[in-house]
Amino acid sequence: DSGVTQTPKHLITATGQRVTLRCSPRSGDLSVYWYQQSLDQGLQFLIQYYNGEERAKGNILERFSAQQFPDLHSELNLSSLELGDSALYFCASSVVDSTGELFFGEGSRLTVL
Amino acid sequence: GQQVMQIPQYQHVQEGEDFTTYCNSSTTLSNIQWYKQRPGGHPVFLIQLVKSGEVKKQKRLTFQFGEAKKNSSLHITATQTTDVGTYFCAGRGTTDSWGKLQFGAGTQVVVTP
Numbered sequence: 001d002s003g004v005t006q007t008p009k010h011l012i013t014a015t016g017q018r019v020t021l022r023c024s025p026r027s028g029d030l031s032v033y034w035y036q037q038s039l040d041q042g043l044q045f046l047i048q049y050y051n052g053e054e055r056a057k058g059n060i061l062e063r064f065s066a067q068q069f070p071d072l073h074s075e076l077n078l079s080s081l082e083l084g085d086s087a088l089y090f091c092a093s094s095v096v097d098s099t100g101e102l103f104f105g106e107g108s109r110l111t112v113l
Numbered sequence: 114g115q116q117v118m119q120i121p122q123y124q125h126v127q128e129g130e131d132f133t134t135y136c137n138s139s140t141t142l143s144n145i146q147w148y149k150q151r152p153g154g155h156p157v158f159l160i161q162l163v164k165s166g167e168v169k170k171q172k173r174l175t176f177q178f179g180e181a182k183k184n185s186s187l188h189i190t191a192t193q194t195t196d197v198g199t200y201f202c203a204g205r206g207t208t209d210s211w212g213k214l215q216f217g218a219g220t221q222v223v224v225t226p
Binding site: 002033035041042043044045048056058090092101102103104105106107 | 146148154155156157158161201203213214215216217218219
């Protein structure tokens with residue numbers, strides 16, 4: 001158990017819909033990262049927050065947005081969903097920023113039909 | 114931008130044999146991390162290398178960071194069935210914003226008894 005909690009574990013929805021994925025980092029971790037894992041595409045970095053502020057952005061689509069709240073939990077919002085958005089979305093947390101190991105949650109598997 | 118590439122994509126190994134997986138970056142890295150993801154699981158941190166030419170060992174696993182800090186390797190000796198999974202390297206470029214940990218596509222390891 002990494003200490004990172006992600007909900008929901010599985011989500012099935014239709015194209016055009018909007019979903020919210022939630023992540024609670026390990027106790028004491030200030031950084032939260034979001035990654036997308038599609039089949040055969042490895043882990044794609046989406047975005048990182050540190051203590052409530054956006055710190056780094058990867059290849060995150062404009063239809064996607066995220067935020068980190070004062071209690072340090074984070075949400076990833078995916079809107080106008082397309083079939084290609086079906087993937088495993090991982091949240092990870094770390095104590096600080098650029099040198100620490102990442103602790104990954106178990107992921108939220110999104111299926112868009 | 115920075116790209117992290119891993120070879121081979123797939124590795125079929127007979128139990129007891131050795132193998133090596135390689136990670137190459139298009140730019141100089143400040144550090145490199147290795148993660149293992151078991152089938153159906155989430156990535157789990159294995160190790161971090163920071164210094165040029167650094168070599169670290171964890172039982173049957175040997176990790177190396179290249180002298181130019183652009184490549185890394187993971188060598189596993191006497192492969193066991195418990196080594197099954199996908200091994201990812203992840204690196205931060207020296208000029209990247211400090212959150213942006215880029216993962217390679219991974220080497221999927223299958224072990225035959």
